[in-house]
Amino acid sequence: MSKHSVQVKVFRYDPARDADPYYLEYAIPFEPRMSAMNALDFIYHNIDSTLSYYDHAGCSLGICGRCVGRVNGKTVLLCQTAITGDTVIEPVSTGRTLKDLVMRKGRRDDAEPTKDTD
């Protein structure tokens, strides 16, 4: 099975070391109905393990609501947003970066918990 690849452009910024934010592009193998989170996992596992995104906890299944980010400019849950081609992944607010895609705490809009609607 030949897989085609897609370009994923990721926001990077370590305030302790970098003067300014920048973007890095990664080529990753595409699988149908893969999420932005799957793409980040691939990058972290196989290409660049210096990348930070909220991963030490979280469910990957759209339940905990912690992986809020922006995919192609739209605010979404990274784990339940399918990527279909070349993609840009950024934090919700680039001005509040703790590191890369992880945001500083403060106002709770970085991690709007999923409301239990049942």
Add this chain to the structure above:
Amino acid sequence: MTEHVRTEVLVIGGGGAGFRAAIAARHSGARVLLLSKGPLGRCGATPMAGADFTLDGRSMHELGRDGDLNDSREKVFNDIVTQGYYLNNQKLAEHYVHTAPLLLRDLLDWGLKIMLSDQRAVITSGLHIMDVLLRKARSVGVEMREDIMALDLITNGGAIAGVLALDVRSGEFIRIAASAVVITTGGWHKAYWPNTGMRDLSGDGIAMAHRAGALIGNMEFVTFACNIMLDPPMWRGSLAPYVLSLVCGGSLTNNCGEEILAPYDPVVVKTGTTTEWNKSFVSHATAREVRLGKGFRNGGVHYSRGDVSWEVIKLVASITFPGWKYKAMDLTEWGRMLEANEPVEVGPAVEYFDGGIVVNERFETAIPGLFAAGECCLGPFGANRIFSAITEILVQGRDAGEHAAHYALTEGGAQPPIAGFEALEKKALLPLARNNEVRPAFLRRELQLRAQRHLGPIRNKNELEEFIIYLRGMKQNHLPHLGTASSGRVYNKEWIDCLELGDLVHLLEASARCALARTESRGVHFREDFPVCDNDRWLVESIVEYAEGDPKVCTRPVTATTMSPPGGKMPYLDMMKKMMQSHSDTGGMH
């Protein structure tokens, strides 16, 4: 900037057991700090749960619900013990049965809303339970910290004295002095891939308790949920087909197009697909197909609706996944596939750990001042769990919290030695200085895939020995060289992975050694080279001593109170059928 904190009761773990323990310890008059590895109320396994809370039908009736008056606590006890193939700690099973109704009453008083109920269970959701507990914990003054990972316990004179923790965001250490500690860190799902749990469940609590001198046991009993979505990537790990198949049925086929359950006893198939016996039975049957080379690309089989009408599927889905949504997961495409009778690939994925830290009925471990509750414990379910884990974590959490508070206020107060903190900090910092000699994520994925293959629902001697050699090699050759690509401490996820990996390897080794020692088949442990349930020899718990990091397995008799364990030997599936048929004559799914 290392932070220094002092508390009376420290709770490690932000799931249901931890919150219930923290609330109980506050109610008992202690100052309480709870550490949540991930977001408050949104980490651990509890938020992922469906979730049912199980209790006897008579108590259901007394709570004003539809419950069977002919049911009783004794009958529930009988069912838990037979579902556990008599390997249960009967004292903990009695505690579960007797405490469950009180705990449900508490939850209702605190605002729990019930979605549905049957004669032995109320159905709500894990997220809702967490919201209720979080609100209660806040109102009684539990101090809570999120994104904090506990690294190790510190003792003084053999008694618990403190904990070294890490603020995952800042990368700074927190030195905590605590008079009593309750571990409620849940399972170690992260040792397997795919799994059904959160990314935080790496068994840290079980491993640190073991290192500090507590015993762990029954580590070979790992429950796999069946019919877990394996593909596409975005749905991997979802329980949606598990839920739908349990309620509606459907068809499971291998790569030859054969119905995989056709060869089995119809009685076993019926109970093993329409009740939560499905976890052990269908996972066993699926693993068998995959091992015979009859699986698909992702190590699973195909699930489709088969003969079940689209109307029935649609009706059930409208309740379980309204609008084909499960929280933020959009399952519309799966709905279309079900209507067209197209398959999805599903398989067994690790869901629950029956073994863990050895506790007594006061939830004390072997270390004075160290308590444990919930899924991280060797609990009431023996070799196989059908009754609800949500009930288990809450009944145990409450009592562990009360006993911990009592200890903290009367006996506790050993001071944690500074040198203890310093030594642990030095060790924890090592990966940051090693410049990525060995990358943890790469090793972890290899480890997870091997665990799925060699320590899945079906095991044998050769594979377990091979796996143990692999784990020993990893301990000796790779773990000492784990390093990070970046030396920064702020949200360095690779550093966290380095710190977790040793625990995963240790728990897998303990589990594999227990599985190798247990030369019989029982519950969720099936040995293809010993396919017989041997009640004469193996009605014993597996107990693991730490032994300087080289886990050593021994046994101790099961704790029996009123139900005498049977004798004799019986083929695995015959014993499963017998245990299924030992169920009380009562209503309710459990």
